[in-house]
Amino acid sequence: MRTGRTDSHSWRKLKSTCISGLTFCSAILVIAPLALVFFYVLKSGIGAINLGFFTHLPKPVGEPGGGMVNAIVGSLELLALASVVGIPVGVLGGVYLAEYGAARVNSLLRFIADVLNGVPSITWGVVVYGLIVLRFKSFSAYAGGLALALIMIPLILRTTEEVILLVPVGYREAALALGIARWKTILQIVVKTASRGIITGILLALARVGGETAPLLFTAFGNHFWNHDLSEPIAALPLQIFTYAISPYDDWHRQAWAGALVLVTGVFCVNVLVRIVTRVRTASA
Amino acid sequence: MITLPMPQPEVIESRDREAAATPDMEQEPLPLVIESKNLSMWYGSKRAIENVSLDIPARAVTAIIGPSGCGKSTFLRALNRMHELVPHARIEGSVLLDGENLYASDVDPAIVRRRVGMIFQKSNPFPTMSIGENVIIGLRLNGVRDRKFLNERLEKSLRMAALWDEVKDDLHKSGTSLSGGQQQRLCIARALAVEPEVILMDEPCSALDPIATAKIEELIQGLKAQYTIVIVTHNMQQAGRVSDFTAFFYMGRLIEIGSTTKIFTNPSQKQTEDYITGRFG
Numbered sequence: 001m002r003t004g005r006t007d008s009h010s011w012r013k014l015k016s017t018c019i020s021g022l023t024f025c026s027a028i029l030v031i032a033p034l035a036l037v038f039f040y041v042l043k044s045g046i047g048a049i050n051l052g053f054f055t056h057l058p059k060p061v062g063e064p065g066g067g068m069v070n071a072i073v074g075s076l077e078l079l080a081l082a083s084v085v086g087i088p089v090g091v092l093g094g095v096y097l098a099e100y101g102a103a104r105v106n107s108l109l110r111f112i113a114d115v116l117n118g119v120p121s122i123t124w125g126v127v128v129y130g131l132i133v134l135r136f137k138s139f140s141a142y143a144g145g146l147a148l149a150l151i152m153i154p155l156i157l158r159t160t161e162e163v164i165l166l167v168p169v170g171y172r173e174a175a176l177a178l179g180i181a182r183w184k185t186i187l188q189i190v191v192k193t194a195s196r197g198i199i200t201g202i203l204l205a206l207a208r209v210g211g212e213t214a215p216l217l218f219t220a221f222g223n224h225f226w227n228h229d230l231s232e233p234i235a236a237l238p239l240q241i242f243t244y245a246i247s248p249y250d251d252w253h254r255q256a257w258a259g260a261l262v263l264v265t266g267v268f269c270v271n272v273l274v275r276i277v278t279r280v281r282t283a284s285a
Numbered sequence: 286m287i288t289l290p291m292p293q294p295e296v297i298e299s300r301d302r303e304a305a306a307t308p309d310m311e312q313e314p315l316p317l318v319i320e321s322k323n324l325s326m327w328y329g330s331k332r333a334i335e336n337v338s339l340d341i342p343a344r345a346v347t348a349i350i351g352p353s354g355c356g357k358s359t360f361l362r363a364l365n366r367m368h369e370l371v372p373h374a375r376i377e378g379s380v381l382l383d384g385e386n387l388y389a390s391d392v393d394p395a396i397v398r399r400r401v402g403m404i405f406q407k408s409n410p411f412p413t414m415s416i417g418e419n420v421i422i423g424l425r426l427n428g429v430r431d432r433k434f435l436n437e438r439l440e441k442s443l444r445m446a447a448l449w450d451e452v453k454d455d456l457h458k459s460g461t462s463l464s465g466g467q468q469q470r471l472c473i474a475r476a477l478a479v480e481p482e483v484i485l486m487d488e489p490c491s492a493l494d495p496i497a498t499a500k501i502e503e504l505i506q507g508l509k510a511q512y513t514i515v516i517v518t519h520n521m522q523q524a525g526r527v528s529d530f531t532a533f534f535y536m537g538r539l540i541e542i543g544s545t546t547k548i549f550t551n552p553s554q555k556q557t558e559d560y561i562t563g564r565f566g
Contacts, residue, residue, distance in 0.1 A: 174409045244322075
C-alpha cells in the first residue's frame, strides 16, 4: 500500500527541492556580483574620497592630493548635451511609434531600434569620430555628447513606446470625444498619463550612458583641466577612471577607485530615484 | 460671452440662437437633430451595420436596444465619428447633424465631437488630473483661458451632473478617488462642459450598482430638456424607464423604431416582440 504512492511523493518532493535550490543559487549568482563590486569599490575607493576630490583639479604625477572635479562636472555637461539631443528625439520617436505610423513601418523601426540597442558602445564612438571629430578636426564635448545621445535614443524610444501603449484606450477616447484635437490628446492626455514611465526610461538611459567610457575615447577624449569651450576636449568621469587605472602610479590608482565609487554611487542613486518615481505611480493609481 | 474657436461660423450661430432662446421667443423647432441615411459600416471585411436609416428627435432620449453584436454600439460611434479610431473601419452613407453631413470631406472630426459628446461604458476620468481639471479640460485644450469663465462652467457642469454638492470641497482631489457612480457623473460633467448638442451614452450604467444607476437615470431625465440623448443599453427596463423613443437593432440592421411605449407594448415587428418578451437575445 505505502510503496508506490509514498515513493513517488518523496521523489516529487526531492525534485521540487532540487529545482528551488537551483533557482535560489541562480538568484544569488545574480545578486552576488553587484554586492561584490559595490563593496570592493567602496573598500578601495573610500580612502581617496575627501572634499578635495570633489573640489580640486587633477595634480601632476607625484604631487599629492588633487581631485576630479573637472571630470565630474564634465560628465554632467556631457549628459546634459546628450539629453538635449537624445531625450526629445527618443521621446518623440516613441510617441510616433505608439500613436502614428503604419504597422509595417513601425515594426521595421522597432526592429532597428532593438538592433541599435545591441550595438557595442565603442561603435558609436567610432561613428561620431568619423562624422564629427574628423570633420571639425578636433575632439570635443559636442562629439562626446552626441555619441552618448545616439546610445540614449533607441533606449528612450523603446521605453516611451511601451509605456504609452500601456495607457488605456478609454482615456484617448474620452479626450477625443470632447472634441480635443488628436495631437493635443496625445501630448496633454496620453503622454501626461505615461509621463512617470517616460521619466523612468530617461533616468535609466542617463544612468546607462553616464557610465560609458568607450564612446568617449575618440570623441570627448578627456582633459586634465577645465573645459572652457564645448568644441574642445572635455573630461569625463569614466574616461578619467580609465586613464588613471591604466597608469603606473599608485596615487592615480587610488583616485581611479575613488572615481569609480562616485560613478557607481551616482548610478545607484539614479536607480533608487527610479524606484521612488515608480512607487509614487503605483500608490496613486 | 466666450465661444469656442470654431472654424464653422454656422455652428456658432445655431448655438448662440439656442442659448439666447427664451420661452416666449418664437423658435423654429428642430424636430430631428440627427438623421442617418443608408448608413453601413465595415470593420475590415466584416459588415457591422447595414443600411441603417434612423432619425433621432431633438431634446428627447432615444434608446438603442438589441442583443450583443447587433451593431448598436457601432452605430452610436458612427454618430460622432469615434469609430475612426479603429483601423480599417469604413463607412458608407451619411449622418446629418442639423442637416449637415458629418462625413462631408471638409468636416473636422474634432468639431463633430464637440457638438456630439460621448459617455462610455467604463468611467474614464483622467488619472493625472483633479476633479476640477477633469471637468474643464475640454474647454482648456480647446483654447479657453478665462479663469472666471472656466470656474463658472465648472460649477454649472457639475451641478447639471448632480455632482456639485458631493465634490465642491474636493475639487483639487484626484478624479479617480471618487466612487464608480461619481466617476461616471464626473465624466458626464466633463462632456457637458463643452456644451454639446447631442450626448451619446454607450451603456453608461453597465458597471454601476442599482443606486448609482438610478442617479444616472434621473440625471438623464433632467438633461433631456436641453440635450438630445442617445443611449445604448443592454437593460430593457432601463430603456423603458429613461427613453422616449426606442430603436431595436438586430444583426446590424434597424428592425424598428418608435415611441418607447409602442415598442414595448405593441411592436409592429415579430423580431422586436420576440426580443422584448425575452424569447431570444
